[in-house]
Amino acid sequence: MLEIAGLSVSFGQYVGGFRRRDIPVLNDVDLDVDAGELLAVVGSSGSGKSLLAHAVMGLLPENAVVRGRISYGGRTLDESLLRKLRGRELALVPQGVSYLDPLLRAGKQALGRQRGLAAKKRVRSVFRRFGLAEQAEEMYPHQLSGGMARKVLVSTAALGGARFVIADEPTPGMEPESAAEALQALRELADGGCGVLLITHDIEAALKVADRVAVLYAGEVVETAAAGEFEGTGKVLRHPYSRALWQALPANGFRALPGVQPSPAETASCCSFAARCPIAAQECAAGKPPLRKLRGGAVRCWVAE
Amino acid sequence: MALMEAAGLGFCYGGQDWLFRELSLSVEEGEVVGLSGPSGSGKSTLAKVLAGYDKPIVGEVKLDGLPIPERGAHPVQLVLQHPERAVNPRWRIRRILMEGGTPDAALIEALGITEDWLGRWPSELSGGELQRICIARALSPAAVKVLIADEMTAMLDAITQSGLWRTVLRYAEHRRMGLLVISHDEQLLRRICTRRLKWDELVRCARAQ
Numbered sequence: 292m293l294e295i296a297g298l299s300v301s302f303g304q305y306v307g308g309f310r311r312r313d314i315p316v317l318n319d320v321d322l323d324v325d326a327g328e329l330l331a332v333v334g335s336s337g338s339g340k341s342l343l344a345h346a347v348m349g350l351l352p353e354n355a356v357v358r359g360r361i362s363y364g365g366r367t368l369d370e371s372l373l374r375k376l377r378g379r380e381l382a383l384v385p386q387g388v389s390y391l392d393p394l395l396r397a398g399k400q401a402l403g404r405q406r407g408l409a410a411k412k413r414v415r416s417v418f419r420r421f422g423l424a425e426q427a428e429e430m431y432p433h434q435l436s437g438g439m440a441r442k443v444l445v446s447t448a449a450l451g452g453a454r455f456v457i458a459d460e461p462t463p464g465m466e467p468e469s470a471a472e473a474l475q476a477l478r479e480l481a482d483g484g485c486g487v488l489l490i491t492h493d494i495e496a497a498l499k500v501a502d503r504v505a506v507l508y509a510g511e512v513v514e515t516a517a518a519g520e521f522e523g524t525g526k527v528l529r530h531p532y533s534r535a536l537w538q539a540l541p542a543n544g545f546r547a548l549p550g551v552q553p554s555p556a557e558t559a560s561c562c563s564f565a566a567r568c569p570i571a572a573q574e575c576a577a578g579k580p581p582l583r584k585l586r587g588g589a590v591r592c593w594v595a596e
Numbered sequence: 597m598a599l600m601e602a603a604g605l606g607f608c609y610g611g612q613d614w615l616f617r618e619l620s621l622s623v624e625e626g627e628v629v630g631l632s633g634p635s636g637s638g639k640s641t642l643a644k645v646l647a648g649y650d651k652p653i654v655g656e657v658k659l660d661g662l663p664i665p666e667r668g669a670h671p672v673q674l675v676l677q678h679p680e681r682a683v684n685p686r687w688r689i690r691r692i693l694m695e696g697g698t699p700d701a702a703l704i705e706a707l708g709i710t711e712d713w714l715g716r717w718p719s720e721l722s723g724g725e726l727q728r729i730c731i732a733r734a735l736s737p738a739a740v741k742v743l744i745a746d747e748m749t750a751m752l753d754a755i756t757q758s759g760l761w762r763t764v765l766r767y768a769e770h771r772r773m774g775l776l777v778i779s780h781d782e783q784l785l786r787r788i789c790t791r792r793l794k795w796d797e798l799v800r801c802a803r804a805q
Contacts, residue, residue, distance in 0.1 A: 336722045494753075536754050536755055547755070
C-alpha cells in the first residue's frame, strides 16, 4: 500500500555567511506497509523518525532535499497526488489534545464538513467502535482525558475516510491505561483494513499493537522484525542495536550502552552503529552495510546471521 | 531525622479546590523514592511545591529539620519531562549548563556531554541531549540534597533512559542525596526505587493523621 524506497532527506544549512552545506537526516530508508497492517517505527530522539512521517505527508520544510521514492497504491506520491489524498485518504494523527478545536464539541469536530443524520450516525458508530461513550460527543476538548482526546483524533481520521494513517508519538506522558486505549484505537483502524504507520520511542507500547517493527538508528532502518520477535533476551533479533534497545528496558535488564548516537553525517561511509557495537568486526568501520533480507525480516549489518 | 520532610502540605491554584491537603512525605539520605498515581492528581504540582517553584498554602518543607533558605541555590532541584520547556531558548548551551554553578567534570563526562554541544542553541540538540544538560544543571550547585525527577525519561528511548538513570543513581549515591522519582512506568520504578509510594495512599494517610 505504502512503499518507501531509498528515501534520503537532508537539510541545506548556511554556515558562516554564504557557505551552504547539506546535513543528512535520513539515509536510504526502505519501508513498506500493507493494507490492514500496523507497522511501528521505533527509535531514539534524533533518529529521524518524525521526519519520516513528515516526508510521507509532504510536510518537510522548504530547505529539505529529498531523494528516493515514496509510492502509494502503486503510484508515486508526489505533490499533486498528495494534495488529492492528504486529510482524506491519507491522514496524520497528531500528538495530542492541542490539535483539537477548543470551542467545538468532540462529536461535531469528528464530523468535519459532513452534515446530516446519516453522518451523525456514523460518528456514533465510530465513537462506539473506539470505546468512546455517547456523552463524549457533547464534550469540549478540555473535558476529555488525554486518552479520550487521542481517540477523538483517531475517530476523526476514520470518519474522514482515511485508508492510510500515520500516528506520530501518540502516547507520551499518558498513564498506561490511556496509552493502551489510544493505541488500541489504531489497531482497530488496521483491523478495519487501514494501513497504519505508528511512530514512537516507546517500544513496549508499540509491541502491544504492531504487526511488524522497523528500528531506526541515526537516520537508517537497521532492522525490520515481526513484533513477536521482541521477546525473552531478544536473541532472535537481527541487529545488535535492536537487541540493545530491547535489553535496556527496565523489565529486560535495564542495560546501558556506552556512547551516543552519531549524526548520519559522521557515519556516511561506515556502519552507523559500529562505534557502540559489541560484535563489530573490521569490515564494519570500512563500509556501509546495505539493508538485506534475513530470516523473514531485514537487517543492515555485516555480521548478523 | 529525615533529609527532606514535608508535613501537612496543602496547595491549590488561586481560588480553586484543594489539589492536596494534609500531605506528608519524607525522603531519607540515599533513598530513591518512587511516586506514581493517576494523571492530573497533583503529583507534578507537589514536585513544584517541594522544589520551591510554588509556595505551599499550608504546611512546610524542611531540610535536615530546618526551613529551606530563601536565598541561594535551592537544595531541592527538579528535572521535568520536557527539557525544551525548562531552558531559555535564546541562551547557548554553555550558559544554560553553568546557570547553577560549574558542574562536576566527572558528572559531565558520565552524562556524555561533549564540548561541541556547548556553543549550540537548545533547538540544535535532541531531546535526550538537552535532558542531559538539564540533569547536569540541576546537580551542579553544591547545596543540592534532593533531586526530583518528574517523568524525567518518559520522552526518551530505553537505551538513553537506562544510561541516564545509571549515571544519576551513581552520582546521587556518591553524594548521599535523596531522590524522588515521579513516573507512570511501573517497571522503571520497580527497577530503581528503594521505596514506593502511591499518590492515593499518600493523601489518604495524610487525611487519617
